[in-house]
Amino acid sequence: MKVLLLFLPILVACTQLSTTPTMVLNPNGAKSTYRFLSLGDSYTIGESVDASARWSVQLAGMLRKDGLDVGDPDIIARTGWTTAELQAAIGTSGNTNQYDLVSLMIGVNNQYRGQSQERYRTEFEALLKTAITFAKGNASHVFVLSIPDWGKSPYANGRNPETIAAEIDTFNAIAQAECQKAGVSYVDITPISRQATGDATQFANDGLHYSGKQMKLWAEKALPVAKALLKP
Template sequence: MISNPDAVKSKYQFLSLGDSYTIGESVGAADRWSVQLAGMLRTDKVDVADPDIIARTGWTTAELQDAIKAANNTKTYDLVSLLIGVNNQYRGQSTDRYRTEFRDLLQTAIRFAGNRPGRVFVLSIPDWGASPYANGRDKNQIATEIDAFNTIAKDECQKAGVAYVDITPLTRQAAGDNSQFAGDGLHYSGKQMKQWASTALPVAEDLLKK
């Protein structure tokens, strides 16, 4: 877990849960989408701390849940984000398993938010099939599978009363533009993640008014 020691100085506390897309694999800490989002919120005069982060490259839903338990984080947050599932798809795990584990993670996120589903939001899974790394792979199959996982996530968010932010189209529009990707050709650059943060910004601002 990455903690922000200055968080207590801010009015709002923020927790970001996920995998490589949240930890910002292959880019600097300032380029992480949730760190960029916190900066945008502060620009809009919302006194929010940079996020605490529980995320690691390669994590599936089950591995994130295990890591949350191991972190033994007892803090309560004013805003909680969740972005998870690409590794479930990449490893060929079933959509049924994803639904069950994602639903559990949503409830975990809600507990972190002081049992306030209205303070939690989920970002959709990026389509890594549009990345340079995916050259030579079946991009249509990857897109179809990502869509199936995202449909489940959106459905579970609606049931739980959690906001859902669709960033997948942005990741597909990045195809062919190397500036949108990190040096490894698979993960995203700060430029692409800035678009995610901008898309999430009005949602986060609205949630913090609740």
């Protein structure tokens, strides 16, 4: 897979410095019947895991196994990005491709940095419009994954998990409401992330991000939604 580096500042997610690229392009994407774009932050770029373990890459493989000719996704994502930073990077990327399937997963860094709910709502709504534009203007080809609960990770030891969970739930409620308004599908993977508590195999070596094993569960949850969106 060809990797295109965009020269943007390296940002911090929690305390984790990222060395991952900001955009990954599948050079053979146009050869597939369906093109897939995945937008997000560390959870989409797959911080601390192999590229093959990224949830959207696993999802593309599952779709192919079910007979849908979906290429591995183009990805615009980086560890540490908030909604505003993702939107800025999309603009800088110069990506003008059109896609049959677009995913969006963003907001954990808004929550972690203490940004307001009102700001998140405004910026998330703008990102939904951007995602729909990438999907040929068709909201029914866009889906959103909820924010995982990092308060259940080993990294969060010593923090208040109840406070983190409540804030994550609030941000997710905003995202779900905006998806409903826009006609975009919403996939709630937050409960799955909470079930990872105490299982080291569900987390990457950094103790903060998730392993391919956990992200496979996200892909499985998203699979029926993605299949329905690609039906003629």
